[in-house]
Amino acid sequence: MSWLPGLLLRQGRALWGWPTLVLLLWLATAALAQPTDNDYRLGPGDRIIIKVFGEEDLSMDVRLNDTGRLNYPFLGELVVQGLTVTELEQLITRGLKGSYLRDPTVTVLIGEYRPFFVNGEVQRPGGFPYQPKLTVEQAIALGGGFTQRGSHSKIDVIRASDPQHKPVRVGLADPVFPGDIITVKQSIF
Numbered sequence: 663m664s665w666l667p668g669l670l671l672r673q674g675r676a677l678w679g680w681p682t683l684v685l686l687l688w689l690a691t692a693a694l695a696q697p698t699d700n701d702y703r704l705g706p707g708d709r710i711i712i713k714v715f716g717e718e719d720l721s722m723d724v725r726l727n728d729t730g731r732l733n734y735p736f737l738g739e740l741v742v743q744g745l746t747v748t749e750l751e752q753l754i755t756r757g758l759k760g761s762y763l764r765d766p767t768v769t770v771l772i773g774e775y776r777p778f779f780v781n782g783e784v785q786r787p788g789g790f791p792y793q794p795k796l797t798v799e800q801a802i803a804l805g806g807g808f809t810q811r812g813s814h815s816k817i818d819v820i821r822a823s824d825p826q827h828k829p830v831r832v833g834l835a836d837p838v839f840p841g842d843i844i845t846v847k848q849s850i851f
Contacts, residue, residue, distance in 0.1 A: 702794075704742050704750065705822065705841060706730050707776030712754065715767035720758070723773060736762050747772065775840045776822075780805035782846035783812030792840040799834035801844055808846060816847035 704710065706728045714720040724732055730743020737757040742750060747770045758766040775792035778801060785806025798817060802808060818829035822841025829845065838844065 700746065700748065702772070703744050703746060703823075704730070704772075705776055706743065708772060708840070709774040710742075710747075710750075711771040711773045712750075713769045713771070714754075714758070714763075715769070717763065717766070720766075725774075726776075778838050778840060778842040778844065780844045780846070782844075783809045783848055784846050785809060792838070796838040797834065798832050798836050798838055798844060801838045802834075802846060811848045812846045813849035816849065818845045818847065819843065820845075 704726060706726050709723070709725045710732075711723045712721060712734075720735055722734070726732060726742055731739050731741050734740050734754065734757075737754065740750075740753065745753070750770045751768045754770070755766050755768045758768070775794075777789040778792050778796075779787075779789045780801055781787040784802055785808075787805060790801065790804045798819070802817075808814065814834065817832050817834070819832045819836075819838075820827050820829050820843040821839065822843075823839065824830075832844075
Protein backbone atom coordinates (compact mmCIF):
# COMPACT_ATOMS: atom_id res chain seq x y z
CA MET A 663 0.00 0.00 0.00
CA SER A 664 2.01 2.89 -1.30
CA TRP A 665 -0.28 5.53 0.18
CA LEU A 666 0.52 4.51 3.78
CA PRO A 667 3.75 5.77 5.29
CA GLY A 668 6.19 2.98 6.11
CA LEU A 669 6.71 1.36 9.48
CA LEU A 670 9.58 2.37 11.69
CA LEU A 671 11.83 -0.43 12.85
CA ARG A 672 13.46 -0.31 16.26
CA GLN A 673 15.27 -3.20 17.91
CA GLY A 674 13.71 -5.69 15.54
CA ARG A 675 10.12 -4.62 16.28
CA ALA A 676 7.85 -2.65 13.98
CA LEU A 677 6.51 0.59 15.44
CA TRP A 678 4.01 2.92 13.85
CA GLY A 679 5.42 6.27 12.85
CA TRP A 680 3.59 9.44 13.85
CA PRO A 681 2.39 10.19 10.32
CA THR A 682 0.92 6.70 10.04
CA LEU A 683 -0.84 6.96 13.42
CA VAL A 684 -2.32 10.34 12.56
CA LEU A 685 -3.50 9.09 9.17
CA LEU A 686 -5.03 5.92 10.62
CA LEU A 687 -6.83 7.83 13.39
CA TRP A 688 -8.13 10.35 10.87
CA LEU A 689 -9.40 7.58 8.55
CA ALA A 690 -11.03 5.72 11.47
CA THR A 691 -12.81 8.89 12.56
CA ALA A 692 -13.98 9.48 9.01
CA ALA A 693 -15.32 5.93 8.72
CA LEU A 694 -17.29 6.20 11.96
CA ALA A 695 -18.81 9.57 11.14
CA GLN A 696 -19.77 8.80 7.53
CA PRO A 697 -23.50 8.55 6.91
CA THR A 698 -24.79 5.09 6.14
CA ASP A 699 -26.89 6.34 3.24
CA ASN A 700 -24.81 7.58 0.29
CA ASP A 701 -27.91 9.24 -1.19
CA TYR A 702 -28.35 11.57 1.81
CA ARG A 703 -28.69 15.17 0.64
CA LEU A 704 -27.27 17.97 2.75
CA GLY A 705 -29.58 20.71 3.94
CA PRO A 706 -29.97 23.59 6.40
CA GLY A 707 -29.27 22.50 9.96
CA ASP A 708 -26.76 19.77 9.09
CA ARG A 709 -23.38 20.16 10.80
CA ILE A 710 -20.59 19.14 8.47
CA ILE A 711 -16.90 18.63 9.05
CA ILE A 712 -14.56 19.37 6.16
CA LYS A 713 -10.99 18.07 6.40
CA VAL A 714 -8.21 18.75 3.92
CA PHE A 715 -5.32 16.45 4.75
CA GLY A 716 -2.26 18.44 5.78
CA GLU A 717 -4.06 21.80 5.51
CA GLU A 718 -5.56 22.79 8.87
CA ASP A 719 -6.46 26.28 7.62
CA LEU A 720 -8.80 24.69 5.04
CA SER A 721 -10.50 22.36 7.53
CA MET A 722 -13.73 23.48 9.18
CA ASP A 723 -16.67 22.37 11.30
CA VAL A 724 -19.80 24.30 10.32
CA ARG A 725 -23.58 24.12 10.61
CA LEU A 726 -25.35 24.91 7.34
CA ASN A 727 -27.49 28.02 7.58
CA ASP A 728 -31.05 28.48 6.26
CA THR A 729 -29.78 29.16 2.74
CA GLY A 730 -27.81 25.89 2.59
CA ARG A 731 -24.63 27.75 1.71
CA LEU A 732 -21.24 28.13 3.34
CA ASN A 733 -18.26 30.40 2.87
CA TYR A 734 -15.17 28.34 2.17
CA PRO A 735 -11.61 29.73 2.17
CA PHE A 736 -10.29 30.55 -1.33
CA LEU A 737 -13.51 29.32 -2.98
CA GLY A 738 -16.02 31.80 -1.58
CA GLU A 739 -19.68 30.97 -1.14
CA LEU A 740 -20.59 27.37 -1.99
CA VAL A 741 -24.14 26.12 -2.52
CA VAL A 742 -24.18 22.95 -0.44
CA GLN A 743 -27.91 22.27 -0.08
CA GLY A 744 -28.97 19.25 -2.10
CA LEU A 745 -25.45 17.85 -2.53
CA THR A 746 -24.31 14.49 -1.21
CA VAL A 747 -21.17 14.25 0.91
CA THR A 748 -19.30 12.80 -2.09
CA GLU A 749 -20.46 15.61 -4.38
CA LEU A 750 -19.29 18.24 -1.87
CA GLU A 751 -15.90 16.50 -1.54
CA GLN A 752 -15.53 16.59 -5.33
CA LEU A 753 -16.61 20.25 -5.53
CA ILE A 754 -14.04 21.36 -2.95
CA THR A 755 -11.32 19.14 -4.45
CA ARG A 756 -11.88 20.64 -7.94
CA GLY A 757 -11.86 24.16 -6.52
CA LEU A 758 -8.62 23.71 -4.60
CA LYS A 759 -6.77 21.65 -7.19
CA GLY A 760 -4.27 23.58 -9.24
CA SER A 761 -4.84 27.12 -8.02
CA TYR A 762 -4.05 26.40 -4.39
CA LEU A 763 -3.01 22.76 -3.94
CA ARG A 764 -1.51 20.25 -6.34
CA ASP A 765 -3.48 17.17 -5.23
CA PRO A 766 -5.80 17.91 -2.28
CA THR A 767 -7.28 15.08 -0.22
CA VAL A 768 -10.70 16.30 0.95
CA THR A 769 -13.03 14.45 3.31
CA VAL A 770 -16.49 15.67 4.26
CA LEU A 771 -18.29 14.13 7.22
CA ILE A 772 -21.69 14.74 8.73
CA GLY A 773 -21.06 15.71 12.34
CA GLU A 774 -24.75 16.04 13.14
CA TYR A 775 -27.81 15.60 10.98
CA ARG A 776 -30.54 18.22 10.98
CA PRO A 777 -33.35 17.41 13.42
CA PHE A 778 -36.77 15.87 12.81
CA PHE A 779 -39.88 16.79 14.79
CA VAL A 780 -42.58 14.82 16.58
CA ASN A 781 -45.85 16.41 17.71
CA GLY A 782 -49.42 15.52 18.52
CA GLU A 783 -50.27 12.73 20.93
CA VAL A 784 -46.79 11.98 22.29
CA GLN A 785 -45.49 12.48 25.83
CA ARG A 786 -42.71 14.98 24.94
CA PRO A 787 -43.24 16.65 21.57
CA GLY A 788 -40.29 18.47 20.07
CA GLY A 789 -37.25 18.29 17.82
CA PHE A 790 -34.77 15.44 18.03
CA PRO A 791 -31.39 14.78 16.36
CA TYR A 792 -31.77 12.51 13.35
CA GLN A 793 -30.09 9.12 13.35
CA PRO A 794 -29.64 7.01 10.21
CA LYS A 795 -32.17 4.19 9.69
CA LEU A 796 -34.61 5.68 12.21
CA THR A 797 -38.22 4.42 12.02
CA VAL A 798 -41.44 6.24 12.94
CA GLU A 799 -41.84 3.97 15.97
CA GLN A 800 -38.34 4.83 17.20
CA ALA A 801 -38.97 8.53 16.62
CA ILE A 802 -42.14 8.36 18.71
CA ALA A 803 -40.19 6.55 21.44
CA LEU A 804 -37.73 9.45 21.48
CA GLY A 805 -40.76 11.67 22.11
CA GLY A 806 -41.63 9.65 25.20
CA GLY A 807 -44.05 7.30 23.45
CA PHE A 808 -47.76 7.60 22.78
CA THR A 809 -50.16 9.36 25.15
CA GLN A 810 -53.24 7.43 26.23
CA ARG A 811 -55.13 9.05 23.34
CA GLY A 812 -52.41 8.50 20.76
CA SER A 813 -53.38 6.45 17.72
CA HIS A 814 -50.93 3.76 16.62
CA SER A 815 -52.34 3.82 13.09
CA LYS A 816 -53.15 7.50 12.43
CA ILE A 817 -49.69 8.95 12.04
CA ASP A 818 -48.89 11.57 9.41
CA VAL A 819 -45.54 12.88 8.26
CA ILE A 820 -44.65 15.98 6.30
CA ARG A 821 -41.41 15.26 4.47
CA ALA A 822 -38.85 18.04 4.39
CA SER A 823 -38.17 17.01 0.79
CA ASP A 824 -41.80 17.69 -0.24
CA PRO A 825 -42.08 21.27 -1.57
CA GLN A 826 -45.89 21.16 -1.13
CA HIS A 827 -45.63 20.11 2.56
CA LYS A 828 -48.45 17.61 2.13
CA PRO A 829 -49.06 15.26 5.10
CA VAL A 830 -48.76 11.56 4.20
CA ARG A 831 -50.07 8.66 6.32
CA VAL A 832 -47.24 6.39 7.51
CA GLY A 833 -46.84 3.22 9.54
CA LEU A 834 -44.65 2.54 12.55
CA ALA A 835 -42.01 0.75 10.45
CA ASP A 836 -41.65 3.54 7.87
CA PRO A 837 -38.38 5.48 7.74
CA VAL A 838 -37.84 8.96 9.15
CA PHE A 839 -35.65 11.50 7.39
CA PRO A 840 -33.99 14.70 8.65
CA GLY A 841 -36.39 17.63 8.73
CA ASP A 842 -39.51 15.43 8.79
CA ILE A 843 -42.48 16.50 10.92
CA ILE A 844 -44.32 13.53 12.43
CA THR A 845 -47.82 14.08 13.83
CA VAL A 846 -49.52 11.42 15.96
CA LYS A 847 -53.31 11.84 15.75
CA GLN A 848 -55.86 11.09 18.49
CA SER A 849 -57.56 7.72 18.49
CA ILE A 850 -61.32 7.61 18.85
CA PHE A 851 -61.15 5.51 22.01
